[in-house]
Amino acid sequence: MKAVRLDKLLSGLGYGTRSEIQKLARAGGIELDGTTLSDAAARIPVGPDLPARLQIDGRPVDPPPGLALVMHKPVGVTCSHKEDGALVHDLLPPRWRRRDPAISTVGRLDKQTSGLLLLTDDGELLHRIISPRRHVAKVYRATLARPLTGQEGAIFASGELMLEGEAKPLAPAQLEPLSPTEARLTVTEGRYHQVRRMFAAVGNHVEALHRERLGGLALPEDLAPGQWRQMTDEEIAAVFA
Numbered sequence: 534m535k536a537v538r539l540d541k542l543l544s545g546l547g548y549g550t551r552s553e554i555q556k557l558a559r560a561g562g563i564e565l566d567g568t569t570l571s572d573a574a575a576r577i578p579v580g581p582d583l584p585a586r587l588q589i590d591g592r593p594v595d596p597p598p599g600l601a602l603v604m605h606k607p608v609g610v611t612c613s614h615k616e617d618g619a620l621v622h623d624l625l626p627p628r629w630r631r632r633d634p635a636i637s638t639v640g641r642l643d644k645q646t647s648g649l650l651l652l653t654d655d656g657e658l659l660h661r662i663i664s665p666r667r668h669v670a671k672v673y674r675a676t677l678a679r680p681l682t683g684q685e686g687a688i689f690a691s692g693e694l695m696l697e698g699e700a701k702p703l704a705p706a707q708l709e710p711l712s713p714t715e716a717r718l719t720v721t722e723g724r725y726h727q728v729r730r731m732f733a734a735v736g737n738h739v740e741a742l743h744r745e746r747l748g749g750l751a752l753p754e755d756l757a758p759g760q761w762r763q764m765t766d767e768e769i770a771a772v773f774a
């Protein structure tokens with residue numbers, strides 16, 4: 534297990550500057566395994582059990598770096614750190630905005646798209662999930678303005694569909710009609726507004742879009758829109774399954 538200086542750890546988790554952490558330690562606000570830690574320069578072992586061992590002002594410390602979250606993104610919030618309006622980061626505890634390494638969304642969903650969104654401060658994990666070479670499937674349910682014609686499945690599966698303004702055709706994608714105006718679409722790429730632009734390319738319009746799945750991980754049924762929780766190791770592995 535890695536040992537990290539207490540003041541460095543806590544300032545990286547957003548609890549304050551190093552001198553603020555020193556003051557807090559001297560004031561008796563930090564306890565490790567039930568014993569007050571008054572030396573902010575002490576090195577402490579950092580593992581997943583840290584919140585069970587380290588208390589800040591009587592509360593379990595926030596999860597250490599290496600955080601991965603699964604969220605049910607609601608419609609109307611933006612996947613960005615700093616844009617006007619409601620942001621997915623506003624759904625997390627305010628202190629988490631000050632974390633370093635920062636928490637980023639794994640790819641993006643449009644403001645008007647809902648569903649499965651992952652967030653992490655682990656750059657290596659993030660790149661493994663979004664890397665085009667991994668072909669992690671992204672499964673969307675689209676509600677359409679006009680009935681499906683029956684041609685869309687073959688066009689999307691062809692590997693020849695060109696999106697406006699792009700030089701390379703889309704990789705084959707699978708369409709599963711669910712009703713005349715609803716379809717499930719599985720893609721392996723993550724181009725800008727990809728699903729909306731695919732339906733626009735076949736003369737339709739996406740009215741609602743929801744991501745159901747990433748690789749082998751489905752949006753957990755216990756998460757209502759706006760809710761999130763830490764991912765289990767099994768859930769992280771499922772993304773690549």
Ligand code: URA
Pocket residue numbers: 641642643644646725726727728729730742
């Ligand atoms: N495709 C889109 O058009 N929007 C999303 O949010 C995700 C995929």
